[in-house]
Amino acid sequence: MRGNGTRRPVAATLAVLGYIIMIVPILFVVATAFSAGRTLRFPPEGFSLQWFEAAVTYDPFMESLVSSLYLAIGATALALLLGVPATIAIHRGRIPGRGLLEGLFLSPLIVPELVVGLALYQQLMIGLGLDNLTTLLLGHTALLLPYAVRVTGASLALADPAVEEAARGLGASPVRAFLTVTLPLLRPGIFSAGLLGFVTSFNNVPLSLLLQDREFRTLPVTMLDYVQQSYNPRIAAMATLILAATVVIAVIAERTVGFAKIFGGINR
Amino acid sequence: MSTAAAFVGVTQRFGDFTAVDAIDLEIPEGKLTTLLGPSGCGKTTSLRMLAGYSQPTSGTITIHGVDSTRLPPEKRGLGMVFQSYALFPHMTVAENVAYGLKIRKVGKKETNQRVADTLDLVGLGHLSASKPKKLSGGQQQRVALARAIAIQPRLLLLDEPLSNLDARLRVQMRAEIRRIQSETGLTVVLVTHDQDEALEMSDLMVLMKSGRIMQSGAPREVFSQPANRFVADFLGYENFFTDKSGIFRTIRPEYLSLGGDKTGERLEATVVSTAYRGVDLLVTLEAVDGAGQTVRLIADVRNAAAIEPGQKTTVTADPAHLVPLENSGKE
Ligand SMILES: Nc1ncnc2c1ncn2[C@@H]1O[C@H](COP(=O)(O)OP(=O)(O)OP(=O)(O)O)[C@@H](O)[C@H]1O
Ligand SMILES: [Mg+2]
Helix, strand or coil: CHHHHHHCHHHHHHHHHHHHHHHHHHHHHHHHHCCCCCCCCCCCCCCCCHHHHHHHCCHHHHHHHHHHHHHHHHHHHHHHHHHHHHHHHHHHCCCCCHHHHHHHHHHHHCCCHHHHHHHHHHHHHHHCCCCHHHHHHHHHHHHHHHHHHHHHHHHHHHCCHHHHHHHHHCCCCHHHHHHHHHHHHHHHHHHHHHHHHHHHHHHCCHHHHHHCCCCCCCHHHHHHHHHHHCCCCHHHHHHHHHHHHHHHHHHHHHHHCCHHHHHHHHHC | CCEEEEEEEEEEEECCEEEEEEEEEEEECCCEEEEECCCCCCHHHHHHHHHCCCCCCEEEEEECCEECCCCCHHHCCCEEECCCCCCCCCCCHHHHHHHHHHHCCCCHHHHHHHHHHHHHHCCCHHHCCCCHHHCCHHHHHHHHHHHHHHCCCCCEEEECCCCCCCHHHHHHHHHHHHHHHHHHCCCEEEEECCHHHHHHHCCEEEEEECCEEEEEECHHHHHHCCCCHHHHHHCCCCEEEECCCCCEEEECHHHEEECCCCCCEEEEEEEEEEEECCCCEEEEEEEECCCCCEEEEEEEECCCCCCCCCCEEEEEECHHHCEECCCCCCC
16 A cells, blocks of 8 residues: 555545545534534534534434434345345346346436436325335335345356355255355345445435425435524534444444455445 | 266257267266367366256266256265365365265264365365365365265266366376275266376276267277377377378377388478477478378487488388378368
């Protein structure tokens, strides 16, 4: 790493600049969260934890946090449940037109989310009369499918197909070979896809904005509403808490599979 | 000699392409059979059909006399070593070797014993707790071998097991596989495109080309009596010509001599080029053969006096090593 930095000063400078641009605004937010004053201002006036208390005792935030977690976990689970078998079928099966099929699963990446949202709104909510929660869950699932397919697909492409054949040759039934050999090899990929899916769903605004109603709102939408009405450090405190949780998840992910593996999978 | 497995009129087509074309082959019990041939001749395809990973388009494969053509691999009880080794990366060496025993519900104590014995057989007892990634290519290859042997397979199938090893290790492993084969009495089928490997290791050598078997037999027999031009070419016979009685023959470069002081089949020739190689001299010549065709000959001579390109000389072929070929050489 250091070798790269000294040999390529331009790239190194850009990287540092990139980090600064990303991190400095975050630091401002974090700093204002600890303010003792009443407005979002930098530098913060004094130091207190009052805004954290204000954030965690603010019902709309807490209710929508639960909704967001519920939605993110549900959509991630559904996307993996659909996406992983689909990936395996695409990569290992002998289905005609598999390129087309893979394209279909990846298409939510390209279609603007507002269009997807509008389509779901018209078809599922108006057309079929489904409620918001179901529609949101389905919408988020569609949104996460590309990650499930792409990331697990990448780790499947890396795995030697002969490994599963070897298990068969040693006496394992197709199901047993899959469970004892292929699935363990896919575990980091599935884990990464799940993590990425969870974060994507949790942070999503456009779909949630279109499909929300009074009973069911996600945290980002609620926070968006909040800043439009009041401008105080409570929002900064909530953002800081989310940031802290994200860092914890990232550390766990790094410990268990490693970032190189997770993001290596996506770039392939 | 009993037959461990047999191909009867086995054909494998991929779309319009025929990868294996109606082959008949008997694999002798307790012997080492090699499938030898150039890249793409259908060796792997044949081995995979025998293992059950793909099914012939037509024909029958029997194992120990039982029609096994449509049997899935897990029901065949064969051991296979893949070219890529295909070790289970998430398991230790010992767990890899124990995998097939676990499926066979062998007891824990016996499993441990058999794993230890098999790892000792391949000389890897000390690495049983390592993960495959930590091992060298040669060691991984031995793990793959041990994993296949541990289930006491009816046949052991090896697809180019040595091609990923460096030259020295490759030669060493030939003897190693031979030793394991004779110690276990296993029937082995080994795929290779290396003729030295096949000559050195096989009891039965099967030469393939374009999905067909060109010749099969003991290495000595095939090497000294190639049946056709393809086999002769593949085994390093360089000289092909029609003799005075009109028979198409071949001979190795080392059995041609120059100067005409020996008895044998003679041809008047002109030296085209020479290549000095220390112990011997490779002389390329041009001659007109018994059929009136201009042929190129290569003589591998020792203790030769200076020979210059353009010089005329007599080439004598040692009659003891002249091999008649079944076709006229028009491949
Ligand atoms: N699944 C497949 N689909 C289409 N063609 C195939 C398939 N498997 C093999 N072939 C073709 O069949 C021919 C024989 O292949 P095979 O792998 O048996 O050759 P090989 O003798 O093992 O060669 P090598 O020494 O290169 O491994 C090749 O031309 C190959 O391209
Ligand atoms: Mg092959």
